[in-house]
Amino acid sequence: YRLYCRHRLEGDVRFIATATSKDFLHWSERIPIDTGDAPVEHLYTNGTLPYFRAPHIFLSLAKRFVPDRKRGNDGVSDAVLMSSRDGVRFDRTFREAWIRPGPTQDNWLARSNMPAWGLVQTGPDELSVYYSQGYGTYTSQLRRGVLRLDGFASVFGPYDGGELITKPFRFRGKKLELNYATSAAGSVMVEILDAEGAPIPGWSMDEAQALYGDSTAEAYAWRKGDDVSDLDGKTIRLR
Numbered sequence: 001y002r003l004y005c006r007h008r009l010e011g012d013v014r015f016i017a018t019a020t021s022k023d024f025l026h027w028s029e030r031i032p033i034d035t036g037d038a039p040v041e042h043l044y045t046n047g048t049l050p051y052f053r054a055p056h057i058f059l060s061l062a063k064r065f066v067p068d069r070k071r072g073n074d075g076v077s078d079a080v081l082m083s084s085r086d087g088v089r090f091d092r093t094f095r096e097a098w099i100r101p102g103p104t105q106d107n108w109l110a111r112s113n114m115p116a117w118g119l120v121q122t123g124p125d126e127l128s129v130y131y132s133q134g135y136g137t138y139t140s141q142l143r144r145g146v147l148r149l150d151g152f153a154s155v156f157g158p159y160d161g162g163e164l165i166t167k168p169f170r171f172r173g174k175k176l177e178l179n180y181a182t183s184a185a186g187s188v189m190v191e192i193l194d195a196e197g198a199p200i201p202g203w204s205m206d207e208a209q210a211l212y213g214d215s216t217a218e219a220y221a222w223r224k225g226d227d228v229s230d231l232d233g234k235t236i237r238l239r
Contacts, residue, residue, distance in 0.1 A: 002087055004048045004060075007032055014042040014065060018088060035082070038092035042067060044077070047115045048087075053150060058084040061098065061115035061129065075110035076101065079131065081152055094153055099131055099145065106134035116142060125149045125216045149216045150179050157186070166238045168195045174229040176238075181214040188212070190220050192228070193237040203228065205239070 001024050007017035009032060019030040042065040051059045060082040067075040079099035082090040101107040116130040127147050134140045155164055180188050187210035192203035207222045219226040
């Protein structure tokens, strides 16, 4: 079992700690989670859970509290997104707010915009998250927000075009499925590289095709088709 709980850092900073147990009775000493070189912020609750579509990844929808700001009561809140692969070291690449208070003034109060625990798939291509609004007012409610399936973060390509190259990873499967969305004029092209970064014949950019549309799981096809089973088990990179 793994526990995530509230914790106080030096300087009276609200934070998150974790502990483990083999029997749910005897627990290890709790330790603060590690957020790397990210600035220390008040993280009031955490909502950490294994993502059900990739249970080796922990997602944390933490409520960030800013105590020295005041619009009606002491402190304002939003929510941030963190992720981890070991449950202890959490990546905070995306430090901006994941859920913002918005224009409604009742949401600029402490304890608003606090995600409830859990993510729910509410459609073939849709996830829902629930969070508090108007805490302590007559408008107090739990609101549902929706996002694209697996759409916690994305890469954006400008009109003039851009590219990215992934880190090396071991490929499993027979097809490469993309979760993507383009405009009517935009497109996506994919090249498969070996671990050293050299294009693999048959899946190079010269043999790639422009893909356009909007799908959470569409098989990408090169001129020779979408079968990439020859790469199963091999270490590759995507460009």
